[in-house]
Amino acid sequence: MESLCDAAKVLKSNGVRVTPARVVLLEALHSRRGPFTAQELHANLPARSADLVTVYRFLARLVKASLAREIVGSDGVAYYEMACAHNPVHPHFECLSCGRLFCLPLFREEDSARVLDYGTGHRVESVSVVFRGTCAACLANELEEGKK
Amino acid sequence: MESLCDAAKVLKSNGVRVTPARVVLLEALHSRRGPFTAQELHANLPARSADLVTVYRFLARLVKASLAREIVGSDGVAYYEMACAHNPVHPHFECLSCGRLFCLPLFREEDSARVLDYGTGHRVESVSVVFRGTCAACLANELEEGKK
DNA sequence: GAATATTTGCAAATGATTTGCAAAAGAGAT
DNA sequence: ATCTCTTTTGCAAATCATTTGCAAATATTC
Numbered sequence: 001m002e003s004l005c006d007a008a009k010v011l012k013s014n015g016v017r018v019t020p021a022r023v024v025l026l027e028a029l030h031s032r033r034g035p036f037t038a039q040e041l042h043a044n045l046p047a048r049s050a051d052l053v054t055v056y057r058f059l060a061r062l063v064k065a066s067l068a069r070e071i072v073g074s075d076g077v078a079y080y081e082m083a084c085a086h087n088p089v090h091p092h093f094e095c096l097s098c099g100r101l102f103c104l105p106l107f108r109e110e111d112s113a114r115v116l117d118y119g120t121g122h123r124v125e126s127v128s129v130v131f132r133g134t135c136a137a138c139l140a141n142e143l144e145e146g147k148k
Numbered sequence: 149m150e151s152l153c154d155a156a157k158v159l160k161s162n163g164v165r166v167t168p169a170r171v172v173l174l175e176a177l178h179s180r181r182g183p184f185t186a187q188e189l190h191a192n193l194p195a196r197s198a199d200l201v202t203v204y205r206f207l208a209r210l211v212k213a214s215l216a217r218e219i220v221g222s223d224g225v226a227y228y229e230m231a232c233a234h235n236p237v238h239p240h241f242e243c244l245s246c247g248r249l250f251c252l253p254l255f256r257e258e259d260s261a262r263v264l265d266y267g268t269g270h271r272v273e274s275v276s277v278v279f280r281g282t283c284a285a286c287l288a289n290e291l292e293e294g295k296k
Numbered sequence: 297g298a299a300t301a302t303t304t305g306c307a308a309a310t311g312a313t314t315t316g317c318a319a320a321a322g323a324g325a326t
Numbered sequence: 327a328t329c330t331c332t333t334t335t336g337c338a339a340a341t342c343a344t345t346t347g348c349a350a351a352t353a354t355t356c
Contacts, residue, residue: 017302017353039343051305056344076224076312077343091266096273104266111262115277118239118252125244125281129263133273165322165333187312199336204313224343225312 007067014065021050025058034102035071035079035092071128073101089127095135104131155215162213169198173206182250183219183227183240219276221249239277245286252279 007026008018016022028045042055050058059080062068071079071092079101081087089112091104107115107129115127134142155174156166164170176193190203198206207228210216219227219240227249229235237260239252255263255277263275282290 015302019303019352021304037343053306053345054304057303070222072220072222072224074218074220075343076220076226078224091263093267093270095270107266111259114259114262115239118255118277119241119279119281121284122241122243122279123282123287124279126279128276128278128280129266130276130278131267131270131272131274132276133267134271136269139271163333167322167334169335185312201314201337202335205334223312 007062010065010067011061016061016065021054022058024049025055029068029082032082035081037077037079041080069126069128071101071130074132091129091131093131093133093135095138096132097134097138100135101130102135155210158213158215159209164209164213169202170206172197173203177216177230180230183229185225185227189228217274217276219249219278222280237275239279241279241281241283243283243286244280245282248283250283 007029008023011022012018024045025041028041032041038055038059039052041059042050042052045055059068059070063070063080067083068080069083069089071081073079073094074096079092081103088106090106092101093104094101115129116124119127155177156171159170160166172193173189176189180189186203186207187200189207190198190200193203207216207218211218211228215231216228217231217237219229221227221242222244227240229251236254238254240249241252242249263277264272267275
């Protein structure tokens with residue numbers, strides 16, 4: 001597995017041309033903290049630097065090259081995040097109250113092994129662990145509301 | 149958490165009327181082995197017994213009542229499965245080769261606790277663990293193909 | 297620079313899921 | 327049974343993220 005930090009190189013060596021649009025996209029990707037949707041990414045691009053379709057296509061390539069991961073939210077919308085060595089596989093939380101999808105702490109090595117174990121017998125390419133419910137922030141808000 | 153096996157009762161006690169369409173749906177649900185989509189369920193219903201929209205609406209209710217669980221596939225399509233005591237939470241495998249989504253073995257009590265632990269601090273309503281890759285059956289087929 | 301392969305943008309298609317709404321069907325009281 | 331009130335249903339139409347078709351623009355190679 002390669003690091004997204006070398007994405008340009010990796011892509012090039014896979015016959016993927018590094019065009020202006022893709023450079024912009026790679027930069028935008030690096031400045032992102034949590035998981036994002038194709039549309040969010042596109043919205044934060046310098047105006048007219050890349051079409052939404054291009055964003056979709058590029059993200060699909062990254063995922064295929066294992067340079068990015070895809071997390072599907074409960075409403076079927078796809079979120080993406082980088083898959084570089086600095087950002088190993090981890091669980092996510094989807095808040096049904098505020099709608100945010102964010103990262104949870106990394107799996108401990110040991111737990112990771114235990115989870116992976118359930119896929120024995122198949123060729124596992126990715127594992128997605130998504131918690132759903134109400135996030136801590138929204139729970140706090142509920143309390144606030146309750147007081148009023 | 150209630151059992152889907154008593155779904156009719158549970159629904160009734162929640163002010164949900166048990167109509168002919170819903171009886172048909174509950175029966176169809178019980179005869180299903182693995183996870184299914186709304187459309188699959190609808191396609192296997194006696195002709196003209198319930199509209200596809202009704203199926204969607206009913207499934208949404210079951211999920212809200214914790215009588216069914218929803219698993220979202222990588223293409224954003226929702227799969228459902230019963231959530232009765234005889235079918236506790238378990239991981240799933242989505243084969244990118246044949247497209248099937250099926251159940252993996254139950255989490256051992258201990259592992260379940262370890263996974264749940266990562267959601268600490270939030271109000272967790274559901275956890276979804278989905279493996280993706282190539283299933284054992286498709287791997288076997290690949291071998292077959294290779295021999296030719 | 298010509299020839300070839302890849303990439304891009306734009307418009308249009310897809311396809312699952314949702315919504316609006318008026319008609320049909322339960323529940324309960326009379 | 328009948329009337330009233332609420333829930334449910336079917337149908338058509340709307341949504342909306344994602345995908346596709348295709349011709350024009352841009353790389354790469356020789």
